[in-house]
Amino acid sequence: MPRPDAMTQLSPTFPPPFDRRHLSQGQKAAVIVRLLINGGADPGIRHLPKEQQRRLVRDMASLRFVDRDTLAATVAEFASELDSIALHFPREIDRVLATLDGSLSLDVVEGLIAEVGGDVGALGDAAWDTIGLLDEDVILDLMSGETPEICAIILSKLPAAKAASLIGQLEKEQSEAVAAAFSRTEDVTPEAVSRIGNALGRQSDSRAQPAFETAAVTRVANILNLATSAVRQALLDRLEATDPGFAARVRKTVFSxxxxxxxxxxxxxxxxxxxxxxxxxxxxxxxxxxxxxxxxxxxxxxxxxxxxxxxxxxxxxxxxxxxxxxxxxxxxxxxxxxxxxxxxxxxxxxxxxxxx
Known part of the structure; x- marks a missing residue:
């Protein structure tokens, strides 16, 4: 028998590329995450539960080669599902409680927080941390319809430098009323301060939150901006066939x-x-x-x-x-x-x- 060519013996054998029909949901998620990371985006996987992070790593390790058609089909499926979502519910109890703040009795809230090993003031503390990061004009807008006592609590929860800047921007009569109200906040309970923070947090969230349809278009466009031209065109063609209206909005947002x-x-x-x-x-x-x-x-x-x-x-x-x-x-x-x-x-x- 003839001696096999040495180079042929040394050539690596690559596994065949995956067929999208055979990809699990976890592997499809791994494909999207890898595409985002390759493009320099942060998909925020560190915020997932630890078991989901481990599962993602295992699913990513199970993939070796994914061809362009499979990649385009996977992203198209992801885009279609993203655009069809009408409501999103947080899975963490504390975030659900923040959404329902003011609608539940305090003893129910305390019991649920205790079940997850949390602390009654934790939700309010998180809300106040978020409020402290808002721009001053947004905080002034939040304060505009509040009583002097509420405004005094808001300023008390902010860094001193920011609070000083804000009180200096109030009208003279309002700033004097707020200054006088500080003495009336000494006996305010931590639960009340927590509830005030949650209520203000909901107000700021409702003002800043965009419509999800626009966010879906932007997210898909950002993915396409990171993809190769062949994948980008293949995905746009698939979107055009399944949802022409959505595809048209994506085309207007994409910049390649x-x-x-x-x-x-x-x-x-x-x-x-x-x-x-x-x-x-x-x-x-x-x-x-x-x-x-x-x-x-x-x-x-x-x-x-x-x-x-x-x-x-x-x-x-x-x-x-x-x-x-x-x-x-x-x-x-x-x-x-x-x-x-x-x-x-x-x-x-x-x-x-x-x-x-």
Missing amino acids: FENIPQRLDPRDAPRVLRGVDNAVLVTALAGANAAQAKVGEFLLSAISSRLADQIREDIGNAGKVTSDQAEEAMAEIVTAIRTLEESGELSLLVQEDSAE
Whole structure:
């Protein structure tokens, strides 16, 4: 028999990629978590119960290779389930009690807290910690409809510097009334202070909480911004087939390399390119596919013809660029644009429905 080739003997044998139909719910969750972590996002798994964290690690370890079609299908399923959720209930007793504060009798609240080994004032303490992190204008708004005694309690629970700043912003009559009310708060019970904190916390939460549909669109768009162009397009196509309305909202929120001509003002292009290494730009444009070629034309048309010609020459001499190298370079350009947007140095254009 002929001797097997040595390299063939040394070649690793990779397991076949997973079929989405064979992925468990835990493995699908592991896929989403890995995608978020790879993109630099924090999925907050440290807040899960310890057993769920262990199960997630085991499910992640059971996965070796997941192909792009399976990844796109898994994210599409996740997006569909996310958009269909109408209500979310916390699983922790203390958070449920915070939601129902004022609707339950104190003895029931105390009994439930004791069951989970908590402390009656724990809910109020958590609420006051949250209130202390609010902006001063939000706290002033909360105080506007309260009695002087309640305002005195609020200021007493805040850091002294913040309390001093707030009382200095009150109208003269209100600040004098609040100062006089401090003496009437000496006999207030811890339970009363806890209830006040919970009530104020609910008020601030109800003002800040957005509609979930918008949050669902944003979350899916953030995932797609981190995905490769092939996965992103595959997922958008699947969403288009199952829920065209949701897909349209996602397309308007997503900002990827392909969206640059529609979302970036040409006058801002030179500023963006000054913050991008020339080698990164050349790699991105040299590896662009036919659908992405218009992005290169858009960027080069916004700079001087001499510099554009030099970059075209560098692209011609770049040689073969792999899809992974191109994707990485494109992601750097998108990150540069996002950084300028977050710093207020540019504003992305709103994509009109007709341009979708």
